[in-house]
Ligand code: HEC
């Protein structure tokens with residue numbers, strides 16, 4: 138390097154040294170950094186060092202350094218949740234002490250129950266019944282007023298509590314015989330009774346059909362003489378066009394040949410009574426819920442307990 142290169146060129150106007158960097162005739166001045174900037178920078182470094190010590194900062198194999206303050210966002214979340222739970226508890230206590238009728242007459246408690254039931258439904262029931270409780274083959278739609286085991290809030294509560302064929306002592310249980318598989322009826326008899334059943338929902342059946350007699354002696358005990366269903370046995374109404382296992386002749390033949398016996402788990406022990414009651418109210422208000430008429434009320438006073446308006 139020559140002396141020429143070492144010599145620092147000064148800017149003519151400001152008298153400040155240049156760095157020797159030049160772009161199209163623009164030269165960079167070698168000004169010191171502004172004081173305020175340096176101090177902000179130093180403060181940031183100090184703050185960063187303090188932060189590493191006080192807060193969880195560096196990842197380690199076991200998670201992260203803990204920080205001297207012991208702060209974690211999990212704790213903060215817990216506190217927030219505790220606050221929400223505290224607020225809910227006021228409602229929950231009142232809900233737990235109130236009967237279904239009382240809840241239905243109290244719009245605030247009612248919408249609390251519907252909201253809680255709706256959340257619990259999405260978590261526990263939607264897998265089988267669908268997010269909108271619309272059901273699918275083998276899993277009943279809970280929005281319509283076609284009930285296997287009863288659509289009063291008390292009936293629904295019992296169904297949810299102990300399940301259907303769940304193995305629980307209190308479960309709703311019945312077993313349609315497998316008329317074909319267990320050779321209870323001959324193939325022609327099954328054919329005739331299926332024709333009779335198929336015709337019922339289409340308004341084409343009559344008691345002159347050969348299937349009628351077979352139905353009365355083999356099926357009416359559960360499905361009813363008029364085939365409108367029997368809730369003591371969870372036997373579906375066969376005269377409407379709502380089918381749990383399909384509407385075609387093949388579907389119905391298959392139901393009669395080899396009965397299904399759908400299983401619904403018991404929820405009381407898993408979710409607790411309060412959640413099950415919220416679920417019962419939620420399912421009841423979906424659209425098909427029937428009015429509960431408490432006996433005492435009917436005897437003394439002809440007022441029917443109205444279902445509170447639908448909560449949004
Ligand atoms: C593993 C699948 C499954 C889950 C999960 C499930 N169910 Fe069911 N549920 C069924 C089946 C199957 C039936 C019909 C059983 C039958 O054939 O009688 C049923 C029937 C019902 C009925 C009776 C309907 C009627 O017509 O009488 C209600 C009410 C019900 N479920 C509510 C619920 C609620 C509430 C939950 C969530 C806590 C739930 N179910 C979770 C499978 C399920």
Ligand code: HEC
Pocket residue numbers: 311312313314316330331334351352355356357358359360370371372373375379380381382383389392393396397398399400
């Ligand atoms: C012991 C009572 C019982 C008897 C007897 C009985 N059923 Fe059933 N049946 C049921 C029950 C309970 C179900 C619902 C099964 C389920 O959900 O898994 C059912 C379901 C059906 C279904 C399916 C309905 C649908 O919505 O998909 C058909 C069809 C049917 N039964 C026809 C018959 C015929 C025909 C006979 C006589 C030959 C008969 N059942 C005898 C109890 C009975």
